Structures are given as C-alpha cells and as structure tokens.
Amino acid sequence: MKWLRREPTAVDLDSAEAQALRDAWDRACRGAGLVRKVDTVSGGTEIVPALALVDLAERALHVRLEPGMTVGDVRGLAPRIAPYLGAWGLRVEPIGNGASVVVTLLQADPLGTGPLPCPDAGPVLIGVDESGSRLIVDDPSSIGHAVIVGQSGSGKSGFLYALLSAYARYKRAGYPIRVDGIDPSGILLRPFPGSVLGFADPGAVEEYLTRAVAEMDDRISRIPANADELPQGYDYPLRVVTVEEYPAVLRYLDAIDPKMGKRIRALVARLLSESRKAGMRVILVAQRADASLIGGFERAQCSFRLSYRSDPDAVKMLHDADPSVIAEHSRALPGIGLLSVPGRSLIRVRTPWLAGEYAEYVRRVNK
Incomplete structure (x- = not known):
C-alpha cells in the first residue's frame, strides 16, 4: 500500500x-x-x-x-x-x-518600548538589562567618574533626574553626599546650591573648578598614613561634581578666552585623575563625545560610561562593541542606553524615568 x-x-x-x-x-x-x-x-x-x-x-x-x-x-x-x-x-x-x-x-526587544518607573526608595536604580535584572547600586561611592552622552530627547536628562534625585534621597537618609556643578542651561542643577548656573559670569566656571581642585588637594593631604583614600564622613562627604553639557562649556569659554578654556581642561583633568581617592566623583554630560573635547584621557578616567542614541562614531569612542551593535544603537528608543562598567561586558539597559519629569525631579530633590 x-x-x-x-x-x-x-x-x-x-x-x-x-x-x-x-x-x-x-x-x-x-x-x-x-x-x-x-x-x-x-x-x-x-x-x-x-x-x-x-x-x-x-x-x-x-x-x-x-x-x-x-x-x-x-x-x-x-x-x-x-x-x-x-x-x-x-x-x-x-x-x-x-x-x-x-x-x-x-522574538522581541526584551527592554520593551515603555518607560521604566523610577522608585523613590531603596538603592540607586541604574536600569534593567535584557534579562530583566535590575542593576542597582547600594553605595553611591562605588560609581566612579562617569561620562553620559546622548542626543537631545534620547533619555539622558531623564536618567540624570533619576540619579541625582536618588543622591538627594540618600542625603536625607543620612548618607554623607554633596552634589553641585556647572550647568550652562541652569536647569539640571538648579535644585542644588553651590552650582554655577548659566554663563552670566564666565569667570565663575573657573572659580568653581579652582575651588574644587583646592578642596581635592586639601582632602588628599588629610588621607591617613595607613590608607590610600580619604574615609567618607560628614566632614568629608562624597562630593559629586557634575558638568552639564561639558563640550558646550568648553566651546563657550574657548570663544571668550582660549587660555581660560585650556585652564578649564587642566582643572577637569586633575579632578578626573586625582579626586577619586579624595572622595570626589566627576560626571561629564554631553550630547556627543567629541574626541577634541572629551579626549582619550577623560574617557579613560571614566569607568562608568553610558551612551544613549547618538551617531556611531560617538558611541564607538566610549564602548568596545561590534560595529553592528553600535550601528543599531544609533536608532535606539528614548531611555535605552549602552553601559560600560568595570567587570562587566557591555550592557544594553533601559534606564529609569520619572513620571512628571522635571517637576517630579525638583519635588524629590527638595522634599
């Protein structure tokens, strides 16, 4: 048959x-x-x-x-x-x-298409990876110097709102931490006293960084003989120096006084190379990591590198990744970044976002 x-x-x-x-x-x-x-x-x-x-x-x-x-x-x-x-x-x-x-x-992007809600309690949430695991930080001092880049609207500001508001929450809970910095727009760091907001006085940028370096030198001189870094405490809290749109700061100061621009670069370079042992951290923020403005030295000192949607050349400068990964990331949705940290392979993450955005950020910082 x-x-x-x-x-x-x-x-x-x-x-x-x-x-x-x-x-x-x-x-x-x-x-x-x-x-x-x-x-x-x-x-x-x-x-x-x-x-x-x-x-x-x-x-x-x-x-x-x-x-x-x-x-x-x-x-x-x-x-x-x-x-x-x-x-x-x-x-x-x-x-x-x-x-x-x-x-x-x-079968689909495991990071999904919707935002990741930002908690207002617990450890610092960096994001979730493609396996759904939460990437958290219990001690903010464990985050080294950072560089965060991305085009306008890519999620960069949202992450900074989440991160800095978490630092403010830690401070209210008794963790010794101080946040301030330089902000050309005057928006991101407006809730943090001691920051330089806007460019009304260009000399204020140099004065701020000069004082930060002087504080670093003083802290280093106080490192105990039996230690290689300054213990944190209320007298010497973890200090987070944030420079919003660092390339814009440099371009503006170069246009006013090229010598001042060189001095600013030198001051930032000193903070990046020496301040970690003094209990200080630097966050450099940019829309694009131009090699002429955030060079190899600066990138090498930043152990925390987070890139949102940007052109492939800019992403390639910050991450060791296959060209196809970098090319695909140039089309990433808002809130999705590539993260490089010590001891981990390149991580694709969705970072937290505050419902209510800036108004919620200000509320969380000031409450």
Whole structure:
C-alpha cells in the first residue's frame, strides 16, 4: 500500500524544527564569521561551534565553543547571527567555565518600548538589562567618574533626574553626599546650591573648578598614613561634581578666552585623575563625545560610561562593541542606553524615568 502515508507526529515536527535551527545556525556562523579556520592536507576548512542541544521550549541553543572562542565573540556577532535564526536578537550566557554558552532566541526587544518607573526608595536604580535584572547600586561611592552622552530627547536628562534625585534621597537618609556643578542651561542643577548656573559670569566656571581642585588637594593631604583614600564622613562627604553639557562649556569659554578654556581642561583633568581617592566623583554630560573635547584621557578616567542614541562614531569612542551593535544603537528608543562598567561586558539597559519629569525631579530633590 504505497499510497498510504503516515501523518507526521509532534515528535517529527519537533525534529524537523530542531534540524532547521541546526542548519540555520551553521549558515549563520559561517555568514557572520563565527568559525575556527583549520588548514588540512586538502585545503582550508571552517569549523562551526557545535550545537550540543536545541531546546525548542525555551528557544535556546546550547553551543560548544571551538578552541580560542570566547563568550564575547558570540555576543559581538549576535546581531549578525540573529536574522539567520529568525530572531529579533540573541541573549548569550556562559555555561561553567565559558567553554559553552546558551544562546536564547529573542522574538522581541526584551527592554520593551515603555518607560521604566523610577522608585523613590531603596538603592540607586541604574536600569534593567535584557534579562530583566535590575542593576542597582547600594553605595553611591562605588560609581566612579562617569561620562553620559546622548542626543537631545534620547533619555539622558531623564536618567540624570533619576540619579541625582536618588543622591538627594540618600542625603536625607543620612548618607554623607554633596552634589553641585556647572550647568550652562541652569536647569539640571538648579535644585542644588553651590552650582554655577548659566554663563552670566564666565569667570565663575573657573572659580568653581579652582575651588574644587583646592578642596581635592586639601582632602588628599588629610588621607591617613595607613590608607590610600580619604574615609567618607560628614566632614568629608562624597562630593559629586557634575558638568552639564561639558563640550558646550568648553566651546563657550574657548570663544571668550582660549587660555581660560585650556585652564578649564587642566582643572577637569586633575579632578578626573586625582579626586577619586579624595572622595570626589566627576560626571561629564554631553550630547556627543567629541574626541577634541572629551579626549582619550577623560574617557579613560571614566569607568562608568553610558551612551544613549547618538551617531556611531560617538558611541564607538566610549564602548568596545561590534560595529553592528553600535550601528543599531544609533536608532535606539528614548531611555535605552549602552553601559560600560568595570567587570562587566557591555550592557544594553533601559534606564529609569520619572513620571512628571522635571517637576517630579525638583519635588524629590527638595522634599
């Protein structure tokens, strides 16, 4: 009865889907260059990292990496591999010592499209990552010098409202912290006394930074003989020096007096290179990290780097990432950033946003 055929069972369909993913994985790795090249007597050949398991329920691939491959290699090429697998993107996590990885196929952006509400209690919320994990900071002093960049409307100001209002909350709870800085628009730092707001007196910018450096030198002179940094306390609180739109500050002062602009750069450079051990932190804010204004030295001193939507060249200066990741980020929705911090691979995050925006920010700082 050759005309009688057996209807495929669920097992057959699963097997077919699993084999289709294996075939797609092979094509994807070859197309993206995730291969180990080996010379043989018959010529060169490419070896694709093998699939140890295809988990259809979780839409996950368990992959054995080839010698010399790292988790970072797979993550870097994930944006190029995902389309072959019919996925929006990939989540790559190591197994054990990193010789294998789990590659989860994401059907949609795990960061979603809506804002992340900002809490008014608990630790400082930096954001959530693509796995849904909250990135929090219990002690603000653990955040090093920071550079935060992004085009207008990309979410940069929203994050700063959330961060600085959290610092104000910590201060009310008894944590020794002081926030002030330089703000050309006079909006961001208006709730914080001691800040230089606007450019009515250009000399006030230099005076402010000169005083900050003098305070740093005084603090360094008071570091105990058995310590390499100044203990925090009410006499010497963590001081956060925020420079809003730093490139605009430099351009304005260069136009008025190029020598003053050079002095400002030198003062900021001293704060970045020496003030951490004195219990001080610098936050540089910019729409774009122009190399001529935020150079390699400044970037190297900033261990916390957060980039919102910007042009690829600007993002590339702050993050070590695959070009396809950087290109995709140039179209990111508001509130989505790329975060580089010590000890972690590049993190794609959705950062918190205050409902009520500026009015809520002022209320939280001043309550």
